[in-house]
Amino acid sequence: MMKQLLNYINSNSSSGISEQEFEIVKSYFIHKRLRKKQYFLEEGDICKYFGFILSGAMRQYTVDDKGAEHIVQLAVENWWVGDRESWTMSKPTMYYIDAWEDTELLLMSHENLLELVQRFPAFAETKKTMDDRNNIAGQRRITSAISSSAEKRYLTFLECYPYLAERFPQHIIASYLGIAKDTLSRIKRQLLKE
Amino acid sequence: MMKQLLNYINSNSSSGISEQEFEIVKSYFIHKRLRKKQYFLEEGDICKYFGFILSGAMRQYTVDDKGAEHIVQLAVENWWVGDRESWTMSKPTMYYIDAWEDTELLLMSHENLLELVQRFPAFAETKKTMDDRNNIAGQRRITSAISSSAEKRYLTFLECYPYLAERFPQHIIASYLGIAKDTLSRIKRQLLKE
DNA sequence: CGCGGGTTTGATGATGCTCAAGCCCGGTGG
DNA sequence: CCACCGGGCTTGAGCATCATCAAACCCGCG
Numbered sequence: 001m002m003k004q005l006l007n008y009i010n011s012n013s014s015s016g017i018s019e020q021e022f023e024i025v026k027s028y029f030i031h032k033r034l035r036k037k038q039y040f041l042e043e044g045d046i047c048k049y050f051g052f053i054l055s056g057a058m059r060q061y062t063v064d065d066k067g068a069e070h071i072v073q074l075a076v077e078n079w080w081v082g083d084r085e086s087w088t089m090s091k092p093t094m095y096y097i098d099a100w101e102d103t104e105l106l107l108m109s110h111e112n113l114l115e116l117v118q119r120f121p122a123f124a125e126t127k128k129t130m131d132d133r134n135n136i137a138g139q140r141r142i143t144s145a146i147s148s149s150a151e152k153r154y155l156t157f158l159e160c161y162p163y164l165a166e167r168f169p170q171h172i173i174a175s176y177l178g179i180a181k182d183t184l185s186r187i188k189r190q191l192l193k194e
Numbered sequence: 195m196m197k198q199l200l201n202y203i204n205s206n207s208s209s210g211i212s213e214q215e216f217e218i219v220k221s222y223f224i225h226k227r228l229r230k231k232q233y234f235l236e237e238g239d240i241c242k243y244f245g246f247i248l249s250g251a252m253r254q255y256t257v258d259d260k261g262a263e264h265i266v267q268l269a270v271e272n273w274w275v276g277d278r279e280s281w282t283m284s285k286p287t288m289y290y291i292d293a294w295e296d297t298e299l300l301l302m303s304h305e306n307l308l309e310l311v312q313r314f315p316a317f318a319e320t321k322k323t324m325d326d327r328n329n330i331a332g333q334r335r336i337t338s339a340i341s342s343s344a345e346k347r348y349l350t351f352l353e354c355y356p357y358l359a360e361r362f363p364q365h366i367i368a369s370y371l372g373i374a375k376d377t378l379s380r381i382k383r384q385l386l387k388e
Numbered sequence: 389c390g391c392g393g394g395t396t397t398g399a400t401g402a403t404g405c406t407c408a409a410g411c412c413c414g415g416t417g418g
Numbered sequence: 419c420c421a422c423c424g425g426g427c428t429t430g431a432g433c434a435t436c437a438t439c440a441a442a443c444c445c446g447c448g
Contacts (some may be wrong), residue, residue, distance in 0.1 A: 014320075033241065039409090062337060062341060064341055064342075068340035068341075070337070070340055071340075072333065072340065072341075073338050083333075084326065084329050084330055084333065085333065085334075088326050088330075093214070094337075095367070095389090098207060129326045131329070132278065132282050134329055134334065135278050135281075135325070135328055135329065135331075136278055137280040138329065138332030138333070138335075139207065139266065139277075139278065139279065139332070140279075141267060141336055142335055142336060142339065143256055143266050143288075144334065145339040145340060146264055146266065146339065146369075146370075146371070146372030146373065147256060147258055147264035147266075147372070148258075148260075149403080149404095150403080152405070165338075168425085169425085169426060170425080171425095171426070172425075175340075176340075177340070178340030178448070179404070180340065180404070180405055180406080181426090181427080181428095182405075182406080182407095182427095182428080182429085183404050183405070183429055185404085185427060185429080186404090186429085188426085189428080189429095191367040213399095234448080248415085303437090344435080344436070362394080363394060363395085364394075364395070365393095365394070367394080372434075374436070374437050374438075375394090375395080376395090376396080376397085376436090376437075376438080376439090377435085377436055377437070379395060379396055379437095380396085380397085383396085383397095
C-alpha cells in the first residue's frame with residue numbers, strides 16, 4: 001500500500017531507490033486517514049504537512065467575504081496537497097482543504113523534506129520533477145484563465161484531467177474553472193448540440 | 195554589473211558563495227543584450243535559455259486564434275524569464291517573450307542549471323527559493339483570477355507589484371490582469387471618486 | 389506641424405452571474 | 419414499499435459586469 005509512494009519516486013527519477021532505502025524514506029512520513037468532509041487544513045492554520053494522497057479525493061478552496069467557496073485545486077491519488085506558502089514560510093493559510101471522499105495520506109513536514117532531499121538524490125530528482133510540473137501546470141492555468149472563454153477553459157480541462165471530471169460533481173468543476181454551476185450546465189448543453 | 199547576480203544568490207541562500215566561487219558561477223552564464231521590441235522567444239521556438247534580467251523590462255504573452263495578445267508575465271531587474279515547459283522538456287513553446295525596454299540578460303541552459311545546483315549548495319538553495327516563490331505567486335494569481343472581480347484584481351496587483359505599474363503602460367497591465375484596457379481605464383476613474 | 393503611442397469616453401451588446409423553482413435520483417426510515 | 423430528504427443538475431428571467439468598437443483626446447518627439 002505504501003508501494004505507491006515507492007513507485008511514484010522511482011517513476012519520477014532516473015536513478016530510483018532500493019527497497020532498503022525506501023524503508024528509511026517511509027519513516028519520514030506520517031500515515032493519516034480522513035473521512036469524507038473532514039478538514040485537512042482550515043483558514044488560519046499553519047500547514048505543517050504536505051500530503052501525498054494514497055487513495056481518495058480532496059479539494060482546496062478559499063472562502064470570500066460573501067461566504068462563497070472558490071476551488072483552487074483538486075487532487076486525487078498520487079497527487080500532493082497542501083498550501084506551499086504556509087508550509088514553507090510557517091504562516092497562516094487562507095485556504096481550506098478537505099476530503100471529498102474517504103482519503104488516505106502520507107504526511108511530510110518541511111524539515112523532513114529538506115532532509116530527504118539531502119539524503120537521497122533520487123528523492124531530490126523527484127522533487128524537481130514535481131516543482132517543474134507544478135510550475136508548468138500553474139502557468140497553463142493562468143494562461144487559460146486570462147485568455148480563454150468559459151467554454152474553452154472547460155474543454156481544455158476535460159482534455160487534461162478527464163478523470164477529475166468523473167470524480168467530482170459538476171458544481172465543483174465549475175468552481176475550479178471560475179464559472180457558475182448554472183453556466184457550466186448551459187455550456188454542456190450547448191456542446192451536446194454540436 | 196554582474197555583482198547583481200552575486201547579490202541575488204547571496205540574499206537568497208543562507209550560506210552564500212565567495213567571490214572566487216562566483217567567478218566559476220559566472221562562466222555558466224552567457225551575457226546578452228536586447229534592444230526594445232526584440233524577441234527573446236517566439237512561438238514554436240525551443241527555449242534553450244532561462245534569462246536573469248540585469249536591467250530592463252520584458253513581457254511574455256500568447257497570441258490567440260483571433261490574433262489578440264494576452265500577457266502572462268511581466269519581468270524587470272532581478273527576475274527570471276523563459277518558458278519553463280519548453281526549457282525543461284525541450285518542446286516548442288506557445289509564448290512570445292520580448293523586450294519592452296532595452297534589456298541586459300544573463301542566460302543559462304537547463305544543463306548548466308543542473309550542474310550549478312550540483313556543484314554549489316548555495317545555488318541549490320537559491321533555486322529552491324525561486325521555485326517556492328514562483329509556486330506561491332502562481333497559486334495567488336490563480337486564486338485571484340478565479341475568485342475576484344476585475345477591480346479587486348487590479349487593487350491586489352497594485353499592492354503586490356507597484357513598481358510594475360510604473361514601468362508598463364496601462365493597456366499592458368490590463369492584459370496581464372485579463373481585462374480590457376477600456377475597462378481598466380474606467381476602473382481607475384471609479385477608484386478616484388473613492 | 390503631424391505622427392505614434394497611449395488613454396479616455398460613450399454607445400451597444402455579449403457573456404456569464406444571480407435567484408428561484410423544479411426535476412432527478414439514490415438512500416433512509418417508517 | 420412508499421414517503422421523504424439531500425445533493426446535484428437544469429432551466430428561465432432579469433441583471434451586472436465586462437468586452438467591443440469607434441471616435442476623440444493627449445502628449446512627447448522628430
